[in-house]
Amino acid sequence: MDFKLGEKEEALRKGIREFAQKELPSECFCLLLEEESRDEDWKLAMSISKKLAQKGWLVMAWPKEYGGQGASYWEQMVYGEECGYWGIPGVAMGVSGVAWVGPSLMQFGNEEQRKKYLPLIASGEADGVWCTAYSEPNAGSDFANIQTRAVRDGDEYVINGQKVWTSCAHRARWCWLAVKTDPGAPKKHRGISIFMVDMKSPGITVNPLLNYHDAHIFNEVFFDNVRVPASNLVGEENKGWYHLMQSLASERHSLGPPLYGNARRLLDELAGYAKEIQHDGKPLSQNLGVRHMLADAVVEAEMLKLFNYQVTWELTQGLIPIYGSSRNKAFGDQLLERIGIIGMRIMGAYCQVDPYSKWTKLHGIIQRVYLLSPGISIAAGTDEIEKNVIGQFKLGLPKSY
């Protein structure tokens, strides 16, 4: 047993802290999925992603030849934690490119694809921004139920169908797309393939979908006879499902450390706020209810931290985390929701103020977490689905659906 991180990781932590203090506007705290909504936030995110690229951090896990640093799992984890703590925008460049398109191409793409797309992502430029289009109106949790079709026509595939909830499609240059290539396959997950599609292709229509608080995070995307070169097929035709299971594991794994970082920062901010606000001549921090709410949340944050450490450690041992990423995602979602809830309570009447108005406290971060948390818990696999995975694959329970 050893619960200490190495000097290298601590130095990285310090470096990121200095970077955040130097490069970010003082009120900036960006949560997952927030950067793509407002133009000013997106602009900032893209300027930061370039700086992260220059620092060699943006794709630190990748091998040097693709623009990375071959950073260790521990460094990646610390980077994730700190980016979450400081709310650094631009880290994911939308959502997909850094976290799973790149890793997936390294796992099952071909060399030509790696050479073309990885440097674009690694540069932190707008041409390296991706969206991911899996979900459809009738294929959410039951993702294998997708209907969007790709049909081979000479050197090309022709794509038709509709995707929905596609985050960042309005910012992305490329789309990481799952389609049906064999609708007649005996099992529905057997006929799926992955394509990389240029978002500028004729036949693509992106319609914004606003969330209930007017944030423009996701979109519906229509494909109407969109022609894609056959060389943009990733991995094997009809093997997409199996490829994507690997890809989704990268996706979920990437979420734990920033969620922990977010959580710790929010709790620090709330503790600071509670010390400052006086009720009846006493700071709110003296209120037992407030103290206990914050303490409980800190305990859970610590659990999440250790869950992240444990999965990271498994990776360093060459083990494949079977359930840990699902655990960390679901646990992290629940923690963020809880912090949103207690944060709103601590803010008192001000919690109902629009996060961007002049009456808001703590730059609106508490309202933003609160409003965003249900979406975060649904995105990339709902809590129920993650728990199904844990029940089935860790506890060995019979499949429940």
Next chain:
Amino acid sequence: MDFKLSEDQEMLRSLARDFLTKECPKAKVRELENDEKGYDPRMWQKMAELGWLGLVFPENYGGTGGTFLDLVLLMEEIGKNILPGPFFSTTVCALPILEYGNEWQKAKFLPQVANGTAIWALAVIETLGGYKASEIKASARVGDGHYIIEGTKLFVPNANVANHLLVAARTSEDAEGVAMFIVDANSAGVEVEVIPTIAQDKQCQVTFNRVEVPEGNVLGDVGGGWDIVEFILDRAAILKCAEVSGGCQAVVEMTNAYAKDRVQFDKPIGSFQAIQHRLVDMFVNAEGLQYLVYQAAWEISTGFPSRLHTSLVKAKAGEVYQRTCLDAIKIHGATGFTKEHDVGLYFRRVKASEFAMGDSDLWEERVAAELGL
């Protein structure tokens, strides 16, 4: 013991349901959120004609002589449907006028409320946002035949369209030295600014710059203002909770329908026990809240309110509404996160209802005090 409504109450309820469905569909709710006034004057006039605005006033003040329980049933329907506008704020100002007003005040102000010509807003809370007498810093100094009010009020609902404000202001330094003033919203020195809120419900900051208020506009006794605030709180909290209870019922209903309808893995998602049990918890809590509201409302109607029973409701309602909406969104999946879906309209109102009329901290404290703690 009887859980059944009277025939008149059933009629009021079904009339309200029909009216709101027809006059205030969700498209209208959305339109009013973005409307500068935040309510529809035409609809307001129709509500007056239905007798809703003076529901609990005696006939001589233009009312229809209904009970507090009737009003609660109406609020429940309003919550179920969502009706943006100043009904709640006007009602919670009219109730204390009916109770504490002198004959001149009642005769002057109540008929205008009943016939829809006057909108009211309650201006009590300030920068700390709580309902505690000690938090009232706005002052009322004695002038020559009038009072001079100075200070700032926050989270005053619908002040942007109010004709009258009911204002709590400090008349002496001792803790509860507060009086309630009826202030003409058009008086010189009254400044209103709409606070952008998550609910887009037109809560305002109201600043009083040396506002002159005639002596005759003090409601009740000068030293007794805080008793009036307490009177308002008890009733207004129950009305707010009735609205919340209606909201919870609507959200449970739409979620239940969705769980039956939405198919994933070739089955309605409602067949998954993870969903079923979550939905059952939502349902049971909404039902429990409904009974807490009815009990307290009935007691107020009979003239024997119980402080414990009144306090319980508001201590619980916020949490139930929040849990109901969060779970409802999750059961809907990404659809529930969108602007188009109605569940978000309810979710965005959760905090506004929790912080109207004292948050759960305040009411839990009262419950604790009632336990002798």
